[in-house]
Amino acid sequence: MKNNILKLLLGFIVVFTTLFSCTSDLDAEPKIELSLDELLAQDPKAVEGILSRLYGSFALSGADGPGSSDISDDAGESPFLRGIVNLQDFAADAMKNRWGDNGLDQLTTTSDWTAENKFFRYLYNRIFFTIPQCNNLLSILPNVNVEDKDAITSEVRFIRALANFYLIDVFGKGVLATEENFGQTESLPEASRQELFDYVEAELLAIEPLLSTTNTYGRATKGAAQILLAKLYLNAEVYTGTARYADAATYANKVITDSPYSLATDFVSIFSADNNTSTEIILPLIADSQVSQSYGNTTYIVNGSLNADTTPLAQFGATEGWGGHRSSKAWYGLFGDLGTSTDVRASLFWTTGHNFEMTDYKEWTDGYPSVKFRNSSFSGSTLASSFSSTDFPLFRLADAYLMYAECAIRGAAGTSMNTAVQYVNDVRTRSNASTITEAQLTLQFMIDERARELNLEGHRRTDLIRFGMFTGGSYLWPWKGGVINGTSIPDHYNLYPIPSSALQANPNLTQNPGF
Numbered sequence: 242m243k244n245n246i247l248k249l250l251l252g253f254i255v256v257f258t259t260l261f262s263c264t265s266d267l268d269a270e271p272k273i274e275l276s277l278d279e280l281l282a283q284d285p286k287a288v289e290g291i292l293s294r295l296y297g298s299f300a301l302s303g304a305d306g307p308g309s310s311d312i313s314d315d316a317g318e319s320p321f322l323r324g325i326v327n328l329q330d331f332a333a334d335a336m337k338n339r340w341g342d343n344g345l346d347q348l349t350t351t352s353d354w355t356a357e358n359k360f361f362r363y364l365y366n367r368i369f370f371t372i373p374q375c376n377n378l379l380s381i382l383p384n385v386n387v388e389d390k391d392a393i394t395s396e397v398r399f400i401r402a403l404a405n406f407y408l409i410d411v412f413g414k415g416v417l418a419t420e421e422n423f424g425q426t427e428s429l430p431e432a433s434r435q436e437l438f439d440y441v442e443a444e445l446l447a448i449e450p451l452l453s454t455t456n457t458y459g460r461a462t463k464g465a466a467q468i469l470l471a472k473l474y475l476n477a478e479v480y481t482g483t484a485r486y487a488d489a490a491t492y493a494n495k496v497i498t499d500s501p502y503s504l505a506t507d508f509v510s511i512f513s514a515d516n517n518t519s520t521e522i523i524l525p526l527i528a529d530s531q532v533s534q535s536y537g538n539t540t541y542i543v544n545g546s547l548n549a550d551t552t553p554l555a556q557f558g559a560t561e562g563w564g565g566h567r568s569s570k571a572w573y574g575l576f577g578d579l580g581t582s583t584d585v586r587a588s589l590f591w592t593t594g595h596n597f598e599m600t601d602y603k604e605w606t607d608g609y610p611s612v613k614f615r616n617s618s619f620s621g622s623t624l625a626s627s628f629s630s631t632d633f634p635l636f637r638l639a640d641a642y643l644m645y646a647e648c649a650i651r652g653a654a655g656t657s658m659n660t661a662v663q664y665v666n667d668v669r670t671r672s673n674a675s676t677i678t679e680a681q682l683t684l685q686f687m688i689d690e691r692a693r694e695l696n697l698e699g700h701r702r703t704d705l706i707r708f709g710m711f712t713g714g715s716y717l718w719p720w721k722g723g724v725i726n727g728t729s730i731p732d733h734y735n736l737y738p739i740p741s742s743a744l745q746a747n748p749n750l751t752q753n754p755g756f
Contacts, residue, residue, distance in 0.1 A: 281385040288387045291378060295400045296459060298371045300526040300538040300633065307534045307628070312366045314359070318342075320537020321371070322526055322633055324364030325699040328411055328737065333701040333711070334718035335572035335692060336611070338545075338565050339603045349602060351730055352723035354738060356756055362740040364411060368404050372418050375401035379420040395448040399461040399469075402444045406469060409437045409480055410703055413736040413753060415743075428747040438473070438480050445470045455501060458517060458525070459632075464500035465524045467492045468636045471644050476707055479735075490648035490656045496523070496641040497664070504638055508585050508672045511637065513619035514558055514630040521639065525632035530616070540629040542566070542614045542697065548605055551594035558616030558623045558630075567608030569599050571718040572696055575689050584674040586693050589613040599719045608719075613697055639668050639694055647687045658682070668694060684708065706735050731755060 280287050302316040303309030310316035330336045332348045339349075344358040354361075375397050382394055408415045416429035417440055432440075449466040456462045473480075474489035496502070505511050505521040516522065528538040547554055548564030568590060573579060576587035590609035599608040616631055617623040642664040649661035658679050666676040669690075677686070688708045692701065705711035712734050717727030733755025744750050 278381050278385060281381065281387065285385065285387045288378075288382075288385075288393060292393060292396060292460070295371065295374055295378070295397065296527070297533070298367070298374065298400075299403075299635070300528060301533055301535045302537050307536050312370050314363050314366055317536035318359070319363035319367065320535055320541075321364070321367040322539075322699075323537035323541045324360065324367060325407070326542065326697070327360050328364055329699045329702045330697055331566075333705055334716075334721070335568050335696045335701055337567055337569055337599060337602045337608060337720060339567070339605060340565050341603055350720045350723040351734065354734065354756065356738040356741040356744070356752065358738075358740075361737050362742055364407070365415075365740045365743055368408050368415075369418070371404040372401055373423065375404070376418060376420045376423040380423050391451055392453060395451040396456075396461050398444050398448050399452065399466055402441045402448075403469060405437055405441050406473060409434055409441065409473075410476065411737050412739055413480075414739075414750075416747065416750070428749050431747075431749050431751060435481050438477070442470070442473060445473070459527045461524060462500070464496050464502060465636060467495045467500070468523055468641055471496065471641060472636075475644055475648070476703060479707055484651075486648040486651045486653035487655055490645050490653045493641040493644040493648070496638065497645065500638075502638045504642075504667060504671055506671070507619070509589070510619040511634055512614045512631060514616050514623065515618045515620055516632050516634070518620075519634070519637075521637045522632070522634040523636040523638060524634075526635055527632050528629050530626035530628040530630040534628040538629060539614055539616075539631040539633050540627075542633075543616050543629045543631065544627075546610045546612065546614070548610075551606065552591050552610060552612070555625050556617065557612055558618070558625050560625045560627050564605050566610065567595070567599070567605070568611045568696075569608050569719045570597060572611075572692060573609055575693055584669075584693070585672040586613075586674070600725065602720050611697055634698065637698075639671075640700070642668050643687070643691055643694060646682065647684070647691075650682060650684055650687060665690065711735060 299321045302320045303311045308316050310319060312319065327348055331338050332351050337349045338345055344360045347353050347358055348360060378397050379394065382390060387393065413434045415432060417432040417436060418429060422429060445466050449463060452461060452463040452466055454463050471489045471492035474485040474492065477483060477485035502523055503520045505519050510516060511519050511521055526538060527533065543557065544559055544561050544563045545565040547557060547559050547562035549562045552562060554560060554562050573590045576582045576584055579587050579590060579592065589612050591612050592609050594606060595609050596607050601607050614631055616626065616629045646661035646665045649656035649658050662679050662682055665682060669676060688704060691704050702711060710716040712730050712732045714729030719725065719727060721727035722730045736753045738756035739750055739752050744752060
């Protein structure tokens with residue numbers, strides 16, 4: 242049960258909390274109440290709690306509830322998942338935020354990016370909180386006697402690979418921190434995007450056969466490693482200059498054909514408070530309104546997309562509406578007339594009291610809030626709460642279907658267009674959308690379908706970059722470049738600047754070009 246996992250996590254959370262600043266000393270050994278070897282000597286079963294703590298680093302802010310922070314950044318603003326949503330979705334075409342916090346306007350208008358932006362620092366710091374924690378455990382595990390050591394080691398390596406994946410995707414370089422250099426005092430050398438790519442690829446290839454096909458809910462499986470490999474290969478041309486679409490298709494198809502996952506029968510169920518029963522979610526970031534409260538998990542998405550003035554909070558299981566996030570016509574415009582569309586996904590925008598055009602991105606009623614994520618139960622009764630209990634589907638099966646189809650369109654060896662059309666239609670018919678023919682399955686259709694299916698799930702910026710649509714002026718969206726109808730932005734925006742705090746902490750790091 243989800244609650245039991247979370248209680249296990251919180252039972253060990255204080256023991257494993259580090260007290261160091263991620264940017265001031267990335268490679269220092271964390272200060273903990275007991276050394277890990279001492280802790281595990283006393284209780285070998287503690288490793289499962291520590292492992293849960295590592296998974297929790299992607300959704301929770303700190304050890305002592307929503308007001309605490311593992312890093313020296315704001316507990317509410319800085320959690321990992323919140324950073325993914327901010328940097329992947331709000332900086333792209335579909336979602337805009339109106340709060341105007343220091344630095345948030347730079348994201349929502351995709352303009353005036355600087356190395357001083359705190360939101361860039363937040364995600365960088367979270368990455369380099371998680372990686373050293375993994376290295377700490379990996380340096381100890383060979384010397385302690387715990388059950389299922391190989392499987393646990395593989396899971397920790399997966400978590401570290403996942404954190405490094407976001408480093409590759411968002412910042413393009415950093416340092417390669419491993420258990421072998423863990424604890425050294427000298428600043429690590431800068432690692433290029435290619436070096437980080439090669440490392441993550443090698444790690445995932447090594448652990449994929451060692452991971453279990455099934456696992457405790459919320460923990461990595463063979464399918465999780467396969468879909469992360471597929472995503473790494475799908476974007477390989479961006480990351481390294483060499484296309485790897487055939488490899489992406491191979492691993493996407495492994496997820497589809499060799500794993501126990503299946504498409505959920507109802508799209509809305511995947512984003513509801515009882516989605517822990519979903520057959521489609523491959524890797525969730527767990528949330529619970531009572532046990533794991535956080536301003537950075539799906540609470541940020543649910544509450545941020547509601548406002549009592551125009552949206553009924555209780556209908557979506559919330560007691561608070563923060564009135565911050567609205568989608569733009571770059572997203573809901575892809576469905577045509579929302580009032581006549583049969584596509585279930587088209588119904589997940591709140592239109593009453595809101596304007597189709599986002600004339601002013603700081604005006605709550607301009608643009609339609611997305612109610613895709615909600616804290617209401619899909620199959621049972623709902624008790625509204627301040628925090629969300631809806632798990633975030635970091636990876637899910639429909640993405641593998643669409644990745645395979647994209648690779649087929651791009652001519653990847655070993656793919657079949659007939660199979661690609663079937664996979665896309667499987668995704669579409671689940672949402673009562675019309676089926677398509679092979680002639681309709683083009684790259685333009687695919688980038689639009691990925692928006693219809695996956696928006697607000699942390700993929701959009703990466704997708705637009707892969708399709709050559711993020712920078713430049715060939716594709717414009719509302720408020721791109723800080724202009725109401727959009728304008729061209731420079732190519733160096735395909736990467737975020739390395740935060741100035743990281744550059745100050747490690748003189749071996751260099752800034753990305755253009756910043």
